[in-house]
Amino acid sequence: MSKPLEVLLLDDEPIVGRRLKPALDKIGCRVEVFEDPREAVARIDQKEFDIVVTDIRMEGMDGLQVFAHVQKKWPRTKVIMITGYAKIDLAREAMGKGVFDFIAKPFRPDDLRQIIANAAEELGSPIYNSSMSKEPVEA
Amino acid sequence: MPIIIISADVREIEESIAQKVADEMGYNLMNRRILADIAAKHQIDPGRLNEIMGTTPSLFKKMSARQWRRNLACVEAEVLDHLLAGNIVCQGLAAHLYVTGISHVMNVRILSGNSRCIKDIVEKKGLSLQKAEKCRAAELQHRKKWSLAAYVCDETDLSRYDLVINLDQIDPVEAVKTITGAAEYRKFQVMTYSMKCLADLALAAKVNAKLLDSMPSIKVQARDGSVVVITKALNRQKRKKIATIKELASTVDGVSYVEVHVKNNILAS
Incomplete structure (x- = not known):
């Protein structure tokens, strides 16, 4: 069996981590969940994750700052932005800076699983995404 | 890959640049041939469909505002549906006025340059310089009026566009290079969010076209298959109208839920 995909999931809404972690576990990801961006950044300093999934609007540090930190420390890591405040300007800014993908809340866990699968493919560690769910993750 | 929408103040320039950009990028070109x-598909006279892309409703042309709006809605719905495939350069279908808020759609405006246009009019129509200037001003005013009537937006407002190129300063070859270069920017690449926005816009347009078949004055929004329709009706007709809208909208592919908001039509009561 191939090495599990290391994923860091950061959202200041605890429900997001609670709902998404099991959904990502199912496709063979090893997920660490954080609600505080500073704690997440401290963990990123210690460990290279394959994928970082981060909210954009958070207290203390926003998702774009987290992305800049990841990019500087681990350029290979794919960063996926999730937000309840999606707008064309923000989406273009994030993509322009180099995030892997951008998704608006609410979304289905399967939407994120598909993005994770695409990122894994690009990282050269493809995963099989067979589980489907229609359950939305609220903002 | 991104979608490039090209519009210009002179049709021939628009067509020529769009064709060259599509060739250069290996994209499909979508233009009025699709009409x-x-x-x-919508059982509309093809000549009439061509005509509505440049004229406003008129009693003299036997085109009611309702027919005009319905025909435009059919064009909009079909154009958006085609755009979902991506890798498209779109021109001549007024898409710059209704394909908005999609991050992987690059809206390009070409300004043909006043002096060049007036010179062309003088040569082609044999008019004096003064008359050619008047002719050009009238044409620009007409296009502005059409865009406002059709989509409540002013196509001459340059802040609407992602890229504006003035052919008085940049020649057409350079313009094509500039457009294809800008289309490579990461910010114009497809992302999950932008694809969903485009799919929502396409679904709303399909429902709008369907409903305009049988009723005027509606507004449609869509998200992930859920559709919200806003309309007006007399109090006593509200229930019937809601039922009709729900029935019609549900027949559109991709619609999973319909919500109808009816405002009281004070003018009709």
Whole structure:
């Protein structure tokens, strides 16, 4: 069996981590969940994750700052932005800076699983995404 | 890959640049040739469909505002549906006025340059310089009026566009290079969010076209298959109208839920 995909999931809404972690576990990801961006950044300093999934609007540090930190420390890591405040300007800014993908809340866990699968493919560690769910993750 | 929408103040320039950009990028070019298919699909006279892209409703042309709006809605729905495939350069279908808020759609405006246009008019129509200037001003005013009537937006407002190129300063070859270069920017690449926005816009347009078949004055929004329709009706007709809208909208592919908000039509009561 191939090495599990290391994923860091950061959202200041605890429900997001609670709902998404099991959904990502199912496709063979090893997920660490954080609600505080500073704690997440401290963990990123210690460990290279394959994928970082981060909210954009958070207290203390926003998702774009987290992305800049990841990019500087681990350029290979794919960063996926999730937000309840999606707008064309923000989406273009994030993509322009180099995030892997951008998704608006609410979304289905399967939407994120598909993005994770695409990122894994690009990282050269493809995963099989067979589980489907229609359950939305609220903002 | 991104979608490039090209519009210009002179049709020939728009067509020529769009064709060159599509060739350069290996994209499909979507232009007014698609109108014949749309006309056949929606049982509209093809000549009439061509005509509405540049004229406003008029009693003299036997085109009511309702017919005009419905025909435009059919064009919009079909164009958006085609755009979902991506890798498209779109021109001549007024898409710059209704394909908005999609991050992987690059809206390009070409300014043909006043002096060049007036010179062309003088040469082609044999008019004096003064008359050619008047002719050009009238044409620009007409286009502005059409865009406002059709989509409540002013196509001459340059802040609407992602890229504006003035052919008085940049020659057409350089313009094509500039457009294809800008289309490579990461910010114009497809992302999950932008694809969903485009799919929502396409679904709303399909429902709008369907409903305009049988009722005027509606507004449609869509998200992930859920559709919200806003309309007006007399109090006593509200229930019937809601039922009709729900029935019609549900027949559109991709619609999973319909919500109808009816405002009281004070003018009709």
